[in-house]
Every structure is written in structure tokens, then in C-alpha cells.
Amino acid sequence: MKIDLAATLSRIFAMLDNLGAANSPSDLTDSKLEQNLLLTISRHQNAMDWLVDQHATGKVRPRTRKVLRWALAEIVFLSGVPAPHVVDAATSFVKRRHSPQEAGFVNACLRAICADLEKKDHFFDNAPRHIQLRLPEILWNRWKEQFGDETSERIANALLAPADTFLRLREYPPQQPPKDIKGVISVESPEWAPNTKIYKLDRKAHVSIADVFSSNARFYIQDPATLLAPSLLAPKPGEVVADLCAAPGGKSVLLAESLKDTGVLYAYDIAESKLARLQENLKGFSCISVAQMDATQFQSPTPLDAVLLDVPCSNTGVLRRKPDAKWTFDLKKLSELTAIQSQILHQASLALKPNGRLVYSTCSIEPDENDLQIKAFLQSHPDFTLVKKQLILPDENHDGAFAALLQKKQT
Numbered sequence: 001m002k003i004d005l006a007a008t009l010s011r012i013f014a015m016l017d018n019l020g021a022a023n024s025p026s027d028l029t030d031s032k033l034e035q036n037l038l039l040t041i042s043r044h045q046n047a048m049d050w051l052v053d054q055h056a057t058g059k060v061r062p063r064t065r066k067v068l069r070w071a072l073a074e075i076v077f078l079s080g081v082p083a084p085h086v087v088d089a090a091t092s093f094v095k096r097r098h099s100p101q102e103a104g105f106v107n108a109c110l111r112a113i114c115a116d117l118e119k120k121d122h123f124f125d126n127a128p129r130h131i132q133l134r135l136p137e138i139l140w141n142r143w144k145e146q147f148g149d150e151t152s153e154r155i156a157n158a159l160l161a162p163a164d165t166f167l168r169l170r171e172y173p174p175q176q177p178p179k180d181i182k183g184v185i186s187v188e189s190p191e192w193a194p195n196t197k198i199y200k201l202d203r204k205a206h207v208s209i210a211d212v213f214s215s216n217a218r219f220y221i222q223d224p225a226t227l228l229a230p231s232l233l234a235p236k237p238g239e240v241v242a243d244l245c246a247a248p249g250g251k252s253v254l255l256a257e258s259l260k261d262t263g264v265l266y267a268y269d270i271a272e273s274k275l276a277r278l279q280e281n282l283k284g285f286s287c288i289s290v291a292q293m294d295a296t297q298f299q300s301p302t303p304l305d306a307v308l309l310d311v312p313c314s315n316t317g318v319l320r321r322k323p324d325a326k327w328t329f330d331l332k333k334l335s336e337l338t339a340i341q342s343q344i345l346h347q348a349s350l351a352l353k354p355n356g357r358l359v360y361s362t363c364s365i366e367p368d369e370n371d372l373q374i375k376a377f378l379q380s381h382p383d384f385t386l387v388k389k390q391l392i393l394p395d396e397n398h399d400g401a402f403a404a405l406l407q408k409k410q411t
Helices: 006-018 032-043 045-055 062-077 083-097 100-119 137-147 149-160 209-213 224-233 250-259 272-281 323-328 331-349 371-380
Strands: 166-169 184-187 198-201 219-221 240-243 264-269 288-292 304-310 352-362 384-392 401-408
Touching: 006 032, 006 062, 006 083, 032 045, 032 062, 032 323, 045 062, 045 100, 045 323, 062 083, 062 100, 083 100, 137 149, 209 219, 219 250, 224 250, 224 304, 224 352, 224 384, 224 401, 240 250, 250 264, 250 272, 250 304, 264 272, 272 288, 304 331, 331 352, 331 371, 352 371, 371 384, 371 401
Parallel strands: 240 264, 240 304, 264 288, 304 352
Antiparallel strands: 166 198, 166 219, 184 198, 352 401, 384 401
16 A cells, blocks of 8 residues: 655654754654654765765755655665655655656656666665765764774764663662663673663663663663763762753763762753753752853852863764764864863863862764863863873764863862
């Protein structure tokens, strides 16, 4: 039976337009099928554009390309809908929304691609390497220079794989490791957080997060890479600590647990819209003070023992979860981000006590946001020393991250 998919296209396109640093597929829809479609389009965008350009004789309009990306995601990378039905739906949608001429191009382009797909087993063999790896050329060239070809290819391939859902066993109040929770697998703790109990959902078990959270065990959904920064800061009970870019709260929860709900944790974020979720995630702790705050203008109510800066960044370490971020990466945006990061670093440094600790953290693997940022800070702030730093490259077991522990000298 013919499936009419055109009615859903406007909704899908609107969600694609809203994907970005502030929105992931799970923020835009509860449907697992729609989330998978959004992720597939975002992961393979340049490969689909390359396919279109091989079959187009002129310039393709952005609105037309959007329809073609959806159709090719369904035809090439997903298997739920027969190709002829997808072609018909895309053609009908464009005809109704735009023009018969534009619809004729969509129909001809998709049918030509489908015909070629039937003849070839490895359709992208002739594509440039960055397209085969689903990377923008600028990132591919930067990573080759920084990490070399082999490591860069390994990173790119890892970023194309679906990300597992990881669960951290909450550390405070203390609890025993769970036993025999259906669909939950214990995994090895990362070397940067060796005492943390980590689990992941078993994809084969088809168990929902709601099912897991209905058990007696208390979990927090958290990729292992996010444990690096709080582990480096290592708050002690009774300390006064701030998390200046706290939403949605995963790292703040770890800090509060390390404090054992003593002392004070200031959890601030610039986005007022995110504060409700931050407060919900921190529910149950009495040591928390949540408020809206622009970290670039931070003024501490009291001298701090420690501060965590999980700063806004390019997200190149988390492209498994935010694949759309790679298509907006450019040097202008990178320069703007590093300027904000530098300002946050400086402002936070003013609030620390002598011997106070600062952890600067990103989910980026770009040196401009990591090593070079720390180097510049230390040159302009001789009252600080670098205690430790670590870069985690993304792989199939975790996202990518960077963190550096800085300490203010005793005056």
C-alpha cells in the first residue's frame, strides 16, 4: 500500500531548522523514529549533497535540497519506507508547496540516484575523503594536521556511530551497585573516574529509560567523558564551589555529591529557560543555590574554594550526539567562542581564594579552545599554575572532552 509521507515533511523540516547548539533531536521530538531521522540527515548531510550535485545540472535551491536530503536519508541510509514511495512523497510535496517544475527536478534527480544505487555497491568510493567520512573539509584538514590521518579517520568513524545511553550510579547518598536490572549492562569505569560506577542501556533488550528509572537504583544519564572535569576539580565536603555554566546540571550533580550536600554550590547559567531543568536535576540537595548569571560578568557573592567552567564551545567532541554542529563550524565562530571562553576564564579567576582551584572544560577537541586557551590564560595570569590537563578523543565508548585544572598561587 502506498504510504503518504508528505504530511510529515513540514514538521521534519521545522525540526531540522531548529537543530543546533541549544537543541538536540531529543529536545525537539519524543518520537524515536523522528530522532533517528534527524540524526541520520545531520550525520550524512554532505554525502547526500554530493549525491545531488552529481545529478544536478544547475544550482539547487536550499528549499529543494532540504527535501532531497530527507528523501535520500530514507532511501540510502534508512530502510523503513520503499524508495518509490519516498520519491513520490517528495515530488508531491514540492509540487504542492512550490512548483511543478521544481517537482519535476526532484523526481528526476531521485530516480537517477536510485538507478545508480542499484548498479553500485560502494556509491561513495569516488567522493573526496572528507565526504566519505562525513566531515566538512575544514574540520578534516584541521584534524589531519593536529592528529594525523589515521587518528582523524578513527575519530570520524566513531562520530558516525550512534551514541550509547550511559548511566552513572549516583554517589550520594551512598547505595549498593544494582543487581539484575533488565536491559542495563555494567561497563568499565573510565581511567579519569576509576571509582565511578557506569552502566549503559542494552540496545538489544529494548528497555526504556523509564523502565530503568523505575528500579530502586538511582542513576543519572551521563556520558563517561563528562566525568573528567568534576573529577579534576574534586570538591571536598564543606567547600564553597561555583559551576558557572551549569545547565542542564550533570556536572553540578556530581559536584553536589562530592560535597556530600555540605558547604555551598552556586549553580549558575545564562539561559533563564534552562533553570527549571537545572533545578529539577539538583532536586534533593540543600547546599545548592541556582540563579541566572552571565559567566562573562560573574561576580561571586563570596570567595570561592573551587570553580568549574564548562564553557560554551564548538562541540566537536560530541558530534555523535550533535552531528549538526559540524556543518556550522567555521573560523569566525571559533574566534567568537574563544573570546567568550577567555572572558569567562578571567572573570572566574577573580573570585578564587588563594590556593583556590579552577577547572576549565570543553566538549571540543580543537586546540584553539583547549591547550591554546590555557596557554594564553597562564601568560596573562601569572598568579595561576597548571596542575593537570587532559584531552579525551571521542571513540565508540565515550564522547570527546578537554579539561585543565588550574590553581591560584598562595599570596
